Amino acid sequence: SSDKFPAADSASYFVLQEIVHDTVLLFESNRKECAKYLLGLHNNFESGIFASQITESSDKGNEEQKDAMMEQTDGWVLSEIVLEHVFGTMLRLPSPPVKQVYFAALIIELCKGENSSASQSLKKAVHILFERLADMDAGLISRLYNWFPHHLSNVGFEWEWDAWQGALSLDPLHPQLCFIRETLEKEVRLSYYDRVKTTLPDEIANLMASEPPAPSQELLSPSHPHHDAVKQLLGKLKMKQDADALNDTLAEIRKQEIDNGMTQEQADETAREIFTQAVLLLGSKSFSHVLNVIERCLDVLRGLNQNPSERLHSVRIIARFWKSNTQLLGILLDKFMNYRIIDPTSIISWIFESEQLEQVGRSYLWEILHVTLNKVINRAQHVQTKLDGFRDVYNKNEVIRSENPSAESEAEGQQEQVAIQTVEKSLETVIREQKEVFMVVLQKFTQTLQEMYLRFEAGGLDPNTDFTFRWVNGWYKDVLRMYHKEISTFSTTLESLVFVDHLDSRIKEPFHQLKQLRHRA
Amino acid sequence: MASIISHLDVPSSYRDQQYRGTSNQMVQDLSSSTTLYIGNLSFYTSEEQIYELFSKVGEIKRIIMGLDRNQKTPCGFCFVEYYHREDALDCMKYVNSTKLDERIIRTDLDPGFREGRQFGRGKSGGQVRDEYRPDYDAGRGGWGHLQRIKIEREREMAVKANYEASDVPTGAEEYKSRVNNAGKAKRARDDEEDDDENDRRRQNPRFREHDDEDEE
Numbered sequence: 054s055s056d057k058f059p060a061a062d063s064a065s066y067f068v069l070q071e072i073v074h075d076t077v078l079l080f081e082s083n084r085k086e087c088a089k090y091l092l093g094l095h096n097n098f099e100s101g102i103f104a105s106q107i108t109e110s111s112d113k114g115n116e117e118q119k120d121a122m123m124e125q126t127d128g129w130v131l132s133e134i135v136l137e138h139v140f141g142t143m144l145r146l147p148s149p150p151v152k153q154v155y156f157a158a159l160i161i162e163l164c165k166g167e168n169s170s171a172s173q174s175l176k177k178a179v180h181i182l183f184e185r186l187a188d189m190d191a192g193l194i195s196r197l198y199n200w201f202p203h204h205l206s207n208v209g210f211e212w213e214w215d216a217w218q219g220a221l222s223l224d225p226l227h228p229q230l231c232f233i234r235e236t237l238e239k240e241v242r243l244s245y246y247d248r249v250k251t252t253l254p255d256e257i258a259n260l261m262a263s264e265p266p267a268p269s270q271e272l273l274s275p276s277h278p279h280h281d282a283v284k285q286l287l288g289k290l291k292m293k294q295d296a297d298a299l300n301d302t303l304a305e306i307r308k309q310e311i312d313n314g315m316t317q318e319q320a321d322e323t324a325r326e327i328f329t330q331a332v333l334l335l336g337s338k339s340f341s342h343v344l345n346v347i348e349r350c351l352d353v354l355r356g357l358n359q360n361p362s363e364r365l366h367s368v369r370i371i372a373r374f375w376k377s378n379t380q381l382l383g384i385l386l387d388k389f390m391n392y393r394i395i396d397p398t399s400i401i402s403w404i405f406e407s408e409q410l411e412q413v414g415r416s417y418l419w420e421i422l423h424v425t426l427n428k429v430i431n432r433a434q435h436v437q438t439k440l441d442g443f444r445d446v447y448n449k450n451e452v453i454r455s456e457n458p459s460a461e462s463e464a465e466g467q468q469e470q471v472a473i474q475t476v477e478k479s480l481e482t483v484i485r486e487q488k489e490v491f492m493v494v495l496q497k498f499t500q501t502l503q504e505m506y507l508r509f510e511a512g513g514l515d516p517n518t519d520f521t522f523r524w525v526n527g528w529y530k531d532v533l534r535m536y537h538k539e540i541s542t543f544s545t546t547l548e549s550l551v552f553v554d555h556l557d558s559r560i561k562e563p564f565h566q567l568k569q570l571r572h573r574a
Numbered sequence: 575m576a577s578i579i580s581h582l583d584v585p586s587s588y589r590d591q592q593y594r595g596t597s598n599q600m601v602q603d604l605s606s607s608t609t610l611y612i613g614n615l616s617f618y619t620s621e622e623q624i625y626e627l628f629s630k631v632g633e634i635k636r637i638i639m640g641l642d643r644n645q646k647t648p649c650g651f652c653f654v655e656y657y658h659r660e661d662a663l664d665c666m667k668y669v670n671s672t673k674l675d676e677r678i679i680r681t682d683l684d685p686g687f688r689e690g691r692q693f694g695r696g697k698s699g700g701q702v703r704d705e706y707r708p709d710y711d712a713g714r715g716g717w718g719h720l721q722r723i724k725i726e727r728e729r730e731m732a733v734k735a736n737y738e739a740s741d742v743p744t745g746a747e748e749y750k751s752r753v754n755n756a757g758k759a760k761r762a763r764d765d766e767e768d769d770d771e772n773d774r775r776r777q778n779p780r781f782r783e784h785d786d787e788d789e790e
Contacts, residue, residue: 082581082667154630158668203630207673242626244675340621340637380622427633431657 073138191527226520266378364399379417603685616713632661644699
């Protein structure tokens with residue numbers, strides 16, 4: 054605290070915090086008015102409390118004059134106070150009151166216009182937050198590395214990267230390095246590889262992938278063991294031939310494998326590899342293209358994914374094919390789930406494989422996890438909404454029917470009842486699926502953490518010194534927090550099946566805290 | 575309480591002239607729509623970029639790129655369809671007038687996608703606004719179509735004025751008369767053909783044969 058900023062334990066700090074927080078929420082439907090009002094707050098107070106705003110319009114190069122101007126005005130810097138509380142709201146736990154993207158839009162609005170002191174204050178805020186990343190909660194770090202590239206994409210990707218050169222020598226899983234890496238990856242998604250590279254000093258650019266994202270060319274290699282069958286398959290797919298024609302080629306591939314001494318299982322795996330890669334390759338032109346190809350081969354794809362291990366294999370194939378384009382990987386896994394070719398459990402199993410856990414500091418894994426969990430939640434909500442709708446209609450119709458009872462209206466009522474019962478059954482199914490999925494996630498997390506605790510303690514080390522452990526633990530708490538509503542609906546089951554006695558108490562602790570959260574809500 | 579400020583999550587005053595239905599139906603469609611029209615995109619903005627930005631607001635059902643009617647290439651607009659209306663409304667509040675691909679984009683609530691609405695309605699095949707646009711926009715094909723025609727004609731006249739010889743060297747008379755006749759015949763043919771078509775072939779480097787591999 055200084056004469057530029059109210060002390061954090063002062064009444065003034067509290068009052069201003071409340072004002073900014075309330076304004077941010079009240080004006081949510083018009084970010085432009087919100088920004089205008091926030092930056093004009095000093096008009097609501099006695100003069101002299103807040104420093105007067107400085108415009109940078111002229112004399113950009115005249116440091117002396119600028120310094121003189123800064124000294125002239127005493128008082129708290131309003132834009133710093135505003136940004137402090139905007140970030141405070143954005144980084145609220147367990148969740149912010151408004152979508153993240155609102156804060157991004159609001160901050161962009163604040164930094165516009167003649168009042169450039171907000172831009173300066175924002176730079177200061179980002180540097181402070183960067184310093185604190187080392188000890189920050191994983192969920193909050195991810196909010197920040199989602200916000201920052203979005204913001205930069207609105208201001209021509211201009212940033213003082215040199216100030217962060219020191220972070221380059223840190224552990225590759227250090228939160229600061231992860232923050233920069235993820236920021237760059239998301240900048241590329243919002244823009245394109247070459248453009249982003251031009252905005253960075255060389256050392257920082259080294260954190261980018263060595264090449265722009267591209268599909269795997271493995272299938273087209275002339276040395277591919279099934280080169281001819283691949284050509285045939287691609288040809289048939291391009292000519293939009295039906296499932297039988299496609300399955301014929303697959304049968305040939307399987308036969309070749311078995312003739313070469315492979316087992317049936319290995320032959321099936323090869324067929325799945327080739328077909329899935331062919332679909333992905335043909336669809337690699339754009340997102341719409343791949344959807345079209347998938348829709349044409351739905352039957353064949355479903356036929357290749359009839360049990361958990363087959364579905365897990367498909368996830369691995371897709372992940373390897375689009376290794377360099379994590380955005381497309383996430384979208385494809387989501388669409389494959391939509392088409393019910395793979396299921397949420399296969400994706401979760403894949404995430405917790407050791408090969409993926411080496412990528413624990415990367416955002417894309419946890420984004421895929423969230424998409425998967427959101428999917429089962431949305432499915433259940435969708436069916437619930439449908440059921441509520443049917444019940445509403447039925448109740449309304451019953452009132453009408455009771456005024457004029459007849460055999461016909463009774464039959465109608467019975468039909469509606471049957472429809473309701475069907476949806477009720479379907480709701481039971483999706484809710485059961487939802488619980489199973491959450492159980493698998495929590496099982497994987499707790500087992501992984503238990504294994505890590507044992508390993509570190511056997512070596513006499515504190516797991517909290519290890520970044521892999523910190524990320525896994527961080528994501529674990531984040532999942533509990535984000536989905537506490539759904540998890541609480543069957544916490545008793547979880548107590549008996551997942552959070553068992555022999556589980557380390559440090560792993561059970563966040564789960565118990567979650568239950569407290571539920572009771573207060 | 576919230577009446578002291580105007581809400582950003584409302585449709586603009588644009589009304590689709592080719593909308594099939596009564597104005598009541600349009601109002602109804604708009605009030606239940608989960609679809610957004612996105613305008614002022616660069617021709618080079620990809621589906622993936624659109625996906626990345628608009629996913630921040632909610633789960634996207636599908637994206638339909640706006641295409642030049644003749645060339646079937648992106649012509650600077652698209653539709654984004656969400657599963658939930660709330661997400662479309664949030665875009666009006668949080669994404670409209672921010673940047674995508676370093677251009678300020680415009681979002682608008684849309685009554686809903688119908689087959690055919692993905693094509694530009696300008697005379698040249700792109701969007702109407704690019705027909706009459708007077709400024710140079712590198713991300714949208716450079717000059718607007720009418721402006722480009724105007725510039726090309728001015729250039730042609732300047733070239734003629736600068737390079738057409740008024741004194742013909744001896745011995746070249748025969749050549750000159752042949753050239754003149756060819757020019758006259760060509761101009762006559764041009765008068766019959768579609769001026770726009772010729773201009774487009776000459777000036778637009780993105781003009782190419784219909785790609786066989788494109789999906790329906």
